[in-house]
Amino acid sequence: MTTAAEPHSAAPAASPVEAAPEPRTVSPFRRFVDDFAESKVAVFGLVVLVGIIVLAVFAPWIAPQDPYDLTDFHERDARLPPGSERLFDAQTFTVTVPDLVPGQAVAIDAEEGVSVSNPFVDGLTVSAVLEETSDGRQIRLEVAADPAEALGLLEAAQLEDLPRGPTLTSGEKHAFRNLWTLTAEDFQDLAIVLPEGFDDEIDFRLRLTTSETDPGFTYWLGTDAQGRDMLSAMMYGLRTSLSVGVMSGFFALLIGMSLGLTAAYFGGRVDSLIMRIVDLQLGFPTILVALMLLAILGRGVDKVIFALIIVQWAYYARTARSAALVERRKEYIEAAACLALSTRRIIFRHLLPNCLPPVIVVGTVQVANAIALEATLSFLGIGLPLTKPSLGLLISNGFDYLLAGKYWISVYPGVALLITIVSINLVGDQLRDVLNPRLQR
Amino acid sequence: MTSAAETEAPPIVALEGVGKRFVKRLDVAMKLANMLGSDLREEVVQAVDDVHMAVREGEVVGLVGESGCGKSTLGRVVAGVHRATSGRMLYRGDDVSHLGDRAARDVRLKIQMIFQDPMSSLNPRFRVADIIGEAPKVHGIVGRGELDGYVDEMMRHVGLDASYKRRYPHQFSGGQRQRIGIARALAVKPEFLVCDEAVAALDVSIQAQVLNLFMRLREDFGLTYLFISHDLGVVEHLSDRVMIMYLGRIVEEAPTEALFATPNHPYTQALLAEVPRLEAKRRAYTPVKGEIPSPLNPPSGCHFHPRCPHALQRCRDEAPVLREIAPGRRSACHLNDRA
Incomplete structure (x- = not known):
C-alpha cells in the first residue's frame, strides 16, 4: 500500500486505503x-x-x-472458364474496302480503311488489288506479316457484301447469305473472280479474326x-x-x-x-x-x-x-x-x-x-x-x-x-x- | 451517543401519512378477458402504508425489517427516487411536492442515497472522476477549473487515493466502490443521507471500515442518516433511534438502547431473539414461524397476526395504531391496551 502514505489533509482520520486490484488503468x-x-x-x-x-x-x-464500363468487356469473352486468358481487344475488325482501281494495290488498314470498327492487329497488313485477267476481273487479297509471327495470330477471315456471283479460289459460302468464311491459310493468297460484265464500284466488307490473347489479363474466376x-x-x-x-x-x-x-x-x-x-x-x-x-x-x-x-x-x-x-x-x-x-x-x-x-x-x-x-x-x-x-x-x-x-x-x-x-x-x-x-x- | 431526539431541533425530514402503492394495470388482453367473463384484477402492492416519522438534524435513524417489508421503498421515497402516492413529505417544514423546480432540485440534492450494491450503483462506463464529478459540474456546484481538485478532495474524504480517479468501477474492490458511491453523494453537499443496506454487500471487515467512515463523515459534515438495514447488530451500533417495519407499516419506534433492552412489539421481540450473540452458548434458534406474507394480499388487521404468538381475535379484525407507550417510544400492538 505505497499510495496510502500520501497525507490525507482533508480527512485526517481516514481509514486505510484498500489495495487496488491492479496498478494499470484498463479502459473498458x-x-x-x-x-x-x-x-x-x-x-x-x-x-x-x-x-x-x-x-x-x-x-x-x-x-x-x-464491370460498369461497357467498353471494357465483350461478349466474345462470355462464359470463359476460370483461368482463361483474356482474348485480345482487337480480335475482330471490319473494314470496308474502298473503290478499287484496276492494277493498283490498296492497303487496307486502320488509317486508310473507310469504315474501321477496330484497329488492325499490330504487324498485319492486308492489301487488295483489282486485276484484269483472261478470265475477267478479279480482286486479289494479300496479307503481309511483319514480323512473320504475326501471321500466326490470324485465325479466320470473312468476306461480306461481295458483288453478286463471285468465284473464290477457296473458302466456303454461307448457306444463303452473301458471306464467305475462310481459314487463315486460304486467306493468305485469295483471288476473288468477279462475274463477267461487272463494272460497278467494288465495295465489300472484310472481317478478320485473330487469336491473340492478352497475357497480362487472366480471368482467374472466369467470366x-x-x-x-x-x-x-x-x-x-x-x-x-x-x-x-x-x-x-x-x-x-x-x-x-x-x-x-x-x-x-x-x-x-x-x-x-x-x-x-x-x-x-x-x-x-x-x-x-x-x-x-x-x-x-x-x-x-x-x-x-x-x-x-x-x-x-x-x-x-x-x-x-x-x-x-x-x-x-x-x-x-x-x-x-x-x-x-x-x-x-x-x-x-x-x-x-x-x-x-x-x-x-x-x-x-x-x-x-x-x-x-x-x-x-x-x-x-x-x-x-x-x-x-x-x-x-x-x-x-x-x-x-x-x-x-x-x-x-x-x-x-x-x-x-x-x-x-x-x-x-x-x-x-x-x-x-x-x-x-x-x-x- | 446522546440522542438528538431529545433536543428541540426541527425535523430535517418529516413524513406524514406517506404511502406508496405499486399498481400493475390490466393490459388490453386482460381487459378483453374480463369482458368475456374472467375475473382478473389489478395487482396492487402497498409497499409503504401510512408512515409517520420525523428525523431530526444530526440524528441517525435505523430502519429495520425483513426483506420485502418496504423499507427500501420508504428510503427511495425519502430520497426522491420514488414519488409517494399518498401523504406528504416535509423537508425542514416545506412540503417537497409544492416546491418550484429549482427549490425541488436543491432539496433533492440535499437528500442523497447510498445504495446496497456497490457494483450496480456505479455506471460501469464512467471513470471515477466522472462518477463523482458529473453532478457538481452539471449543477454548477464547483467551477470548471476547480472540478479536478474538488473530486480529489471528495476522494480523500472517503479514504480513496485521488490517483485512482482515472479508473473504472470494475477495477475496485467492493469496499472501494462503496466509498466511490459515498463520494458521489457527498459531492453535491447533502445534509441527509439515506443508506439503503449500504454495507450489506460487503465483507464484515470492510463493513466496519465503511461504518466508521459514515460516522466520521457525520461529524465532519454534520450529516443526518436514515440507515436502512436488516442487520440488527449494525443498527444497534450506529443508530440513535430505531424503527421496525413490517409489511409496509412501522410497528415500533424507540431509542436504540431502550428498544434493544425492552422490545415491546412481538415482532421486535422475535427479531431480537434471533440476533446471533458471541456469548451465546448452545442455544436453539426458534425462527419466527411462517413466511412473511405476500404484500399482494396482506393479512387483515394487524399484518403480523398470522405469525404472532399472542394473536387475539382483535388483531385479525383491527389494525393497531402506532401509539406512544413511553416518552420517545411508539409501538403498534393491541397487547399494550391490555396492560
Missing part, C-alpha cells in the same frame, strides 16, 4: 479487445471480414476490370454471360452487398434503438404501442414483407435499403428495450435521478451507452441477415437493378448456366457471400460472448 475498450482476442476463430473471422471490407471499399482501384471478369464483378458486388447491408443495418439500428429506449424509459401506453407494432412487424415473414414492399416501390438501391430497414428495425427495438429495461432498474440510474440529473442526460449519457452491447451483437447478426436477404431479393429478380450487380444478382445471373457446366458464374459469388456472412457471424458470436453480462468476469 482495452478489456473488450483482450476478451475478443481470446477466440482465435473469431479473430480469424475478423481478419477475413476486414479483408473483405478492404476488397469492397477499394474495388475501383484494385479490381482488374470495371459471366456478358464477358465480365467474375473477380471484378464480385468485388463490386461485395461493395454493393456490404454497403446495402451496413446502411440498412445502421438506419434500422438508429430507428429501432430510439424506439426501444423510448418504450423502456416511458413504459405504460407508449411501451405497449411500440411493442405491439414490433410484434406485428415480427409476425410477418421477413421475406414476404420485403417482397411486397419492393413490388410496390420498384427496383433500386435506395428502395432495397428502405425495405430492409422496414423489416429489421423491430429486432433492434426489441433488443434495445429489453436491455434498457434491465439497465433502468439498476441503481446507478436511481443514483443519477437522485443527483437531479435531467431525464435527457440520464437516457443518453447513462442508459444508452449501457444498452449498446446487446444491440451491437444483434447489429452484426442483422447486417449478415440483411446481406443474405438482399441477395435473396436480387436472386428473385426484384432487388437491385442490373447496373448494380450485388452478389445475389451475380448468383442469379449464373443460375441459368449452372446445369450447362458453367458453374463458376454462380458458385464463386455464392462462396463469397458465404464467406462474408460466416465471418460476420463469427465476429458477432464472439461479440455476444464478450459483451454478455452473464459471462462477464
Whole structure:
C-alpha cells in the first residue's frame, strides 16, 4: 500500500486505503479487445471480414476490370472458364474496302480503311488489288506479316457484301447469305473472280479474326454471360452487398434503438404501442414483407435499403428495450435521478451507452441477415437493378448456366457471400460472448 | 451517543401519512378477458402504508425489517427516487411536492442515497472522476477549473487515493466502490443521507471500515442518516433511534438502547431473539414461524397476526395504531391496551 502514505489533509482520520486490484488503468475498450482476442476463430473471422471490407471499399482501384464500363468487356469473352486468358481487344475488325482501281494495290488498314470498327492487329497488313485477267476481273487479297509471327495470330477471315456471283479460289459460302468464311491459310493468297460484265464500284466488307490473347489479363474466376471478369464483378458486388447491408443495418439500428429506449424509459401506453407494432412487424415473414414492399416501390438501391430497414428495425427495438429495461432498474440510474440529473442526460449519457452491447451483437447478426436477404431479393429478380450487380444478382445471373457446366458464374459469388456472412457471424458470436453480462468476469 | 431526539431541533425530514402503492394495470388482453367473463384484477402492492416519522438534524435513524417489508421503498421515497402516492413529505417544514423546480432540485440534492450494491450503483462506463464529478459540474456546484481538485478532495474524504480517479468501477474492490458511491453523494453537499443496506454487500471487515467512515463523515459534515438495514447488530451500533417495519407499516419506534433492552412489539421481540450473540452458548434458534406474507394480499388487521404468538381475535379484525407507550417510544400492538 505505497499510495496510502500520501497525507490525507482533508480527512485526517481516514481509514486505510484498500489495495487496488491492479496498478494499470484498463479502459473498458482495452478489456473488450483482450476478451475478443481470446477466440482465435473469431479473430480469424475478423481478419477475413476486414479483408473483405478492404476488397469492397477499394474495388475501383484494385479490381482488374470495371464491370460498369461497357467498353471494357465483350461478349466474345462470355462464359470463359476460370483461368482463361483474356482474348485480345482487337480480335475482330471490319473494314470496308474502298473503290478499287484496276492494277493498283490498296492497303487496307486502320488509317486508310473507310469504315474501321477496330484497329488492325499490330504487324498485319492486308492489301487488295483489282486485276484484269483472261478470265475477267478479279480482286486479289494479300496479307503481309511483319514480323512473320504475326501471321500466326490470324485465325479466320470473312468476306461480306461481295458483288453478286463471285468465284473464290477457296473458302466456303454461307448457306444463303452473301458471306464467305475462310481459314487463315486460304486467306493468305485469295483471288476473288468477279462475274463477267461487272463494272460497278467494288465495295465489300472484310472481317478478320485473330487469336491473340492478352497475357497480362487472366480471368482467374472466369467470366459471366456478358464477358465480365467474375473477380471484378464480385468485388463490386461485395461493395454493393456490404454497403446495402451496413446502411440498412445502421438506419434500422438508429430507428429501432430510439424506439426501444423510448418504450423502456416511458413504459405504460407508449411501451405497449411500440411493442405491439414490433410484434406485428415480427409476425410477418421477413421475406414476404420485403417482397411486397419492393413490388410496390420498384427496383433500386435506395428502395432495397428502405425495405430492409422496414423489416429489421423491430429486432433492434426489441433488443434495445429489453436491455434498457434491465439497465433502468439498476441503481446507478436511481443514483443519477437522485443527483437531479435531467431525464435527457440520464437516457443518453447513462442508459444508452449501457444498452449498446446487446444491440451491437444483434447489429452484426442483422447486417449478415440483411446481406443474405438482399441477395435473396436480387436472386428473385426484384432487388437491385442490373447496373448494380450485388452478389445475389451475380448468383442469379449464373443460375441459368449452372446445369450447362458453367458453374463458376454462380458458385464463386455464392462462396463469397458465404464467406462474408460466416465471418460476420463469427465476429458477432464472439461479440455476444464478450459483451454478455452473464459471462462477464 | 446522546440522542438528538431529545433536543428541540426541527425535523430535517418529516413524513406524514406517506404511502406508496405499486399498481400493475390490466393490459388490453386482460381487459378483453374480463369482458368475456374472467375475473382478473389489478395487482396492487402497498409497499409503504401510512408512515409517520420525523428525523431530526444530526440524528441517525435505523430502519429495520425483513426483506420485502418496504423499507427500501420508504428510503427511495425519502430520497426522491420514488414519488409517494399518498401523504406528504416535509423537508425542514416545506412540503417537497409544492416546491418550484429549482427549490425541488436543491432539496433533492440535499437528500442523497447510498445504495446496497456497490457494483450496480456505479455506471460501469464512467471513470471515477466522472462518477463523482458529473453532478457538481452539471449543477454548477464547483467551477470548471476547480472540478479536478474538488473530486480529489471528495476522494480523500472517503479514504480513496485521488490517483485512482482515472479508473473504472470494475477495477475496485467492493469496499472501494462503496466509498466511490459515498463520494458521489457527498459531492453535491447533502445534509441527509439515506443508506439503503449500504454495507450489506460487503465483507464484515470492510463493513466496519465503511461504518466508521459514515460516522466520521457525520461529524465532519454534520450529516443526518436514515440507515436502512436488516442487520440488527449494525443498527444497534450506529443508530440513535430505531424503527421496525413490517409489511409496509412501522410497528415500533424507540431509542436504540431502550428498544434493544425492552422490545415491546412481538415482532421486535422475535427479531431480537434471533440476533446471533458471541456469548451465546448452545442455544436453539426458534425462527419466527411462517413466511412473511405476500404484500399482494396482506393479512387483515394487524399484518403480523398470522405469525404472532399472542394473536387475539382483535388483531385479525383491527389494525393497531402506532401509539406512544413511553416518552420517545411508539409501538403498534393491541397487547399494550391490555396492560
